[in-house]
Amino acid sequence: MKFFDRLKTIGVDVSKLTSINLLKINFTIDRSVHIDNSKSTLEINPAIFNGKQRRQIKTLLREQGLLEAGAILDSKETEIVDLVRSELPALQADISKFQAMIPVADLALLHACLYLRARFRSGNHVDDLKAEISKVYGQRGRNFSNLCTAGYLEDWFLPLYAELQSRHPGDPITAKSKFIGIYNTIVSELPWTVFICSSTSKPKAVSTVVGKINRNIQNGVRFLNLHGLGEKNSKKIASILPEIQKETGAIAAKMEQDTTRIFVRLEVPQT
Amino acid sequence: MRITFDESARDFILDTFGKTVRDGYIVEKSDPRQRVVTPRGEEIPIDEFAGIRKGSAVFVKTDIVSIIEAAEAMG
Numbered sequence: 143m144k145f146f147d148r149l150k151t152i153g154v155d156v157s158k159l160t161s162i163n164l165l166k167i168n169f170t171i172d173r174s175v176h177i178d179n180s181k182s183t184l185e186i187n188p189a190i191f192n193g194k195q196r197r198q199i200k201t202l203l204r205e206q207g208l209l210e211a212g213a214i215l216d217s218k219e220t221e222i223v224d225l226v227r228s229e230l231p232a233l234q235a236d237i238s239k240f241q242a243m244i245p246v247a248d249l250a251l252l253h254a255c256l257y258l259r260a261r262f263r264s265g266n267h268v269d270d271l272k273a274e275i276s277k278v279y280g281q282r283g284r285n286f287s288n289l290c291t292a293g294y295l296e297d298w299f300l301p302l303y304a305e306l307q308s309r310h311p312g313d314p315i316t317a318k319s320k321f322i323g324i325y326n327t328i329v330s331e332l333p334w335t336v337f338i339c340s341s342t343s344k345p346k347a348v349s350t351v352v353g354k355i356n357r358n359i360q361n362g363v364r365f366l367n368l369h370g371l372g373e374k375n376s377k378k379i380a381s382i383l384p385e386i387q388k389e390t391g392a393i394a395a396k397m398e399q400d401t402t403r404i405f406v407r408l409e410v411p412q413t
Numbered sequence: 414m415r416i417t418f419d420e421s422a423r424d425f426i427l428d429t430f431g432k433t434v435r436d437g438y439i440v441e442k443s444d445p446r447q448r449v450v451t452p453r454g455e456e457i458p459i460d461e462f463a464g465i466r467k468g469s470a471v472f473v474k475t476d477i478v479s480i481i482e483a484a485e486a487m488g
Contacts, residue, residue, distance in 0.1 A: 203426075203429050
C-alpha cells in the first residue's frame with residue numbers, strides 16, 4: 143500500500159490533498175493537518191492525533207517513509223541538501239572516474255571534496271566546507287581536499303593507478319594494494335607538496351617549505367610543489383618565494399598564477 | 414516524496430527510531446548509556462543532528478560529508 147494510502151488508513155485527513163511531494167512534521171501548527179496543493183505539501187502535527195495514531199505514524203515513517211524519501215531531515219538542512227542535490231549530477235562523471243582507486247573508507251571524503259572543488263570552481267568561498275571536512279577527517283581530510291582542488295586526482299593519482307595496473311596485468315589486487323600504500327602516504331603526509339592556507343603566517347610558511355625541501359633532499363627528492371588557493375594565499379606565496387629560494391637554493395622550475403590560485407614547482411639543482 | 418521535521422518534532426523523530434537524548438548526545442532509548450554513532454564512529458551531539466537516512470536508519474550529522482550522503486540517499 144502506498145504511503146499516501148496508509149496515511150488515510152491511520153485517519154489522517156488527506157481527502158483534500160491531490161498528491162504528496164513533501165511531508166512536514168511540525169508540533170507547532172494549530173491543526174492536525176495543513177494541506178498546500180500548489181506544492182503538494184502535507185504538514186501534520188502528531189500531537190493532535192491520539193496515542194494509537196501517533197504510534198501508527200511512527201511505524202509508517204520507520205517502515206515506509208524513510209525508504210521512500212531516502213532520508214528524513216531537519217527542515218533547516220533543506221537549503222544545503224537542495225544545493226548538493228543540484229550539484230551531484232555534474233559530479234557523477236568524476237566520482238565514477240576515481241572511485242575504483244579510492245579506498246572504500248575514503249569514498250565519502252572523495253564525494254565531499256569533489257563537491258567542494260565544484261563550489262570553488264564556481265567562484266564560491268569554501269573555507270567553511272573545508273573546515274567541516276577537516277572536522278570529520280582531520281588533517282588527512284584537509285590534505286585530500288587540497289589535493290583534489292589542486293588537480294592531483296587527475297594529474298597524479300589516476301596515472302599512478304593506471305601505471306600500477308599495467309605493471310601487474312591480471313593482478314588488480316596487488317596493483318590496488320601498492321597504490322593504496324602510496325596513496326596513504328601522500329594523503330597523510332603530503333611529502334612532495336605544501337598547501338599554504340590563509341591561517342599560515344609568512345614565517346611559518348617559509349619554515350614549513352624550507353623544512354620539507356631539506357627533508358626531501360635527504361631522501362633523494364629534489365623538488366616540492368607549492369600551492370595556494372585564493373588571492374590572499376597567492377600573494378603570500380609570491381612574497382615568500384625569494385626567501386625560500388635563498389635558504390634552499392631552489393629555483394622556480396614552473397609557475398602558474400592567476401587571481402584564484404598559484405602553483406610553483408620548486409627544484410633544487412644538484413650541487 | 415520528501416519528509417522533513419522542524420525543531421519541535423525532533424524528539425518525536427528520535428523516538429520513532431528508538432532514540433532519545435542524554436547529556437546532549439543522541440542515545441539508544443533502550444540503553445541510554447549507549448551513544449548512537451555515525452558510520453564513521455562519531456557520536457552525535459543533539460545540536461549536530463540533521464536527520465536519518467536509509468540504510469539501516471543511519472543518523473545524519475550537519476557536516477557536509479554527512480549531508481552529501483543523505484542527498485545521495487534521496488536519489
